[in-house]
Amino acid sequence: xxxxxxxxxxxxxxxxxxxxxxxxxxxxxxxxxxxxxxxxxxxxxxxxxxxxxxxxxxxxxxxxxxxxxxxxxxxxxxxxxxxxxxxxxxxxxxxxxxxxxxxxxxxxxxxxxxxxxxxxxxxxxxxxxxxxxxxxxxxxxxxxxxxxxxxxxxxxxxxxxxxxxxxxxxxxxxxxxxxxxxxxxxxxxxxxxxxxxxxxxxxxxxxxxxxxxxxxxxxxxxxxxxxxxxxxxxxxxxxxxxxxxxxxxxxxxxxxxxxxxxxxxxxxxxxxxxxxxxxxxxxxxxxxxxxxxxxxxxxxxxx
Ligand SMILES: [Zn+2]
Numbered sequence: 114x115x116x117x118x119x120x121x122x123x124x125x126x127x128x129x130x131x132x133x134x135x136x137x138x139x140x141x142x143x144x145x146x147x148x149x150x151x152x153x154x155x156x157x158x159x160x161x162x163x164x165x166x167x168x169x170x171x172x173x174x175x176x177x178x179x180x181x182x183x184x185x186x187x188x189x190x191x192x193x194x195x196x197x198x199x200x201x202x203x204x205x206x207x208x209x210x211x212x213x214x215x216x217x218x219x220x221x222x223x224x225x226x227x228x229x230x231x232x233x234x235x236x237x238x239x240x241x242x243x244x245x246x247x248x249x250x251x252x253x254x255x256x257x258x259x260x261x262x263x264x265x266x267x268x269x270x271x272x273x274x275x276x277x278x279x280x281x282x283x284x285x286x287x288x289x290x291x292x293x294x295x296x297x298x299x300x301x302x303x304x305x306x307x308x309x310x311x312x313x314x315x316x317x318x319x320x321x322x323x324x325x326x327x328x329x330x331x332x333x334x335x336x337x338x339x340x341x342x343x344x345x346x347x348x349x350x351x352x353x354x355x356x357x358x359x360x361x362x363x364x365x366x367x368x369x370x371x372x373x374x375x376x377x378x379x380x381x382x383x384x385x386x387x388x389x390x391x392x393x394x395x396x397x398x399x400x401x402x403x404x405x406x407x408x409x410x411x412x413x414x415x416x
Contacts, residue, residue: 118388124196134188135162138175141392142399149173180231182403186224190214192395194224199390203358204374226409229370231397232377240282240303245310246272247344248288248295251352251368267365269351269372270298275310275343283347283379285372296320312344351375366410 116127128134139147139159147157147164154168164173176182181191197205197213205213207222214221251267270288274281284302288294296317303309308325311317316328329342354375355361363371381390 118391119386121196121200123388124192124391128189128192131187131189132161134192135175137192137395138179138181138188138399141396142175142179147173178402180227180398180401180403184224186216186220190216191224191398194221195228195391195394195398198225198228199387199394203354204378206359206362223406223409226367226370227404228394228398229374229377230404230409231394231401233373234397234401239301240272240274240284241307242274242281243276243308243310244272244303245275245343246270246299246303247312247315247342249344249348267368269348270295271344271347272299272302273343273347280343280346283376285347285351285376287369287372299324312342347379350379354378370409 117123118127128137146155148155149157149166149168149171150173151171152166152169154166156167157164157173158167159165162175164175165171166173174182176184176188181188184191193214194210197210205225207218207225210216210225211218211221248268248270251269267287268290270286272284274283284298286298286302288298295315296319299309299320300323303324305323308327309320310327310329310332311320313328313330316326320326351372355363355371359371381393384390
């Protein structure tokens with residue numbers, strides 16, 4: 114059973130040193146005990162951050178192959194950054210976190226973007242059930258006035274589970290305006306058995322062949338109330354989050370990374386146990402291979 118992780122005091126007690134953070138990494142990377150990747154031996158001796166195999170004599174670094182692999186930062190800094198990230202309701206900007214941790218802004222900026230990559234890990238699981246889909250433009254004239262001026266007009270595809278009462282999981286991605294990209298986004302993010310709620314203008318015969326599609330005007334006919342678009346609800350929340358947390362200062366080159374953090378948070382908005390969310394981010398960082406500094410920018414699959 115995991116130790117309770119609810120308050121800052123719990124956190125400081127659990128992760129008081131580099132050694133205790135390494136213990137956590139070791140336990141979560143190999144829940145059944147470490148295994149040598151070269152000879153599959155289960156007999157390994159630990160020397161600080163290194164394991165030595167008693168079978169073949171080779172050494173394995175505990176952080177090797179994880180997001181933390183090449184970092185010069187103490188693991189405690191990473192863990193603390195994740196703690197701040199999940200305990201601030203709206204997240205934290207690099208400048209704020211830099212002040213909290215006493216670490217240079219460029220280092221913290223890159224650390225946060227790497228963590229956003231780790232958050233992407235479970236966004237590959239497709240949505241199911243009743244899913245509303247649509248697209249929005251991030252820099253509309255109104256958002257220009259409200260401060261998102263560092264972005265040129267970005268087209269975002271959105272898909273959100275909605276059973277008519279509550280919102281479920283969300284998927285979002287920057288897409289190209291050429292025909293076909295929206296469909297590809299849906300194919301990759303929504304299971305074929307799902308029912309799509311789609312705006313009339315995006316109605317597409319090839320989508321209708323694969324999904325059970327309902328247009329917004331079909332819904333309006335079937336109800337005495339005009340349907341409320343969950344896509345515009347998500348759009349408002351996303352723009353509000355960019356403004357509140359980053360004062361709109363997000364570069365278009367990294368927009369997909371910010372989207373990944375937003376989606377990760379959105380999918381866990383019901384979760385009150387921040388310790389559980391903290392563990393989820395660390396576990397994903399363990400499963401995420403190291404990312405080179407010059408590759409932090411998301412390789413956009415839809416452009
Ligand atoms: Zn070995």
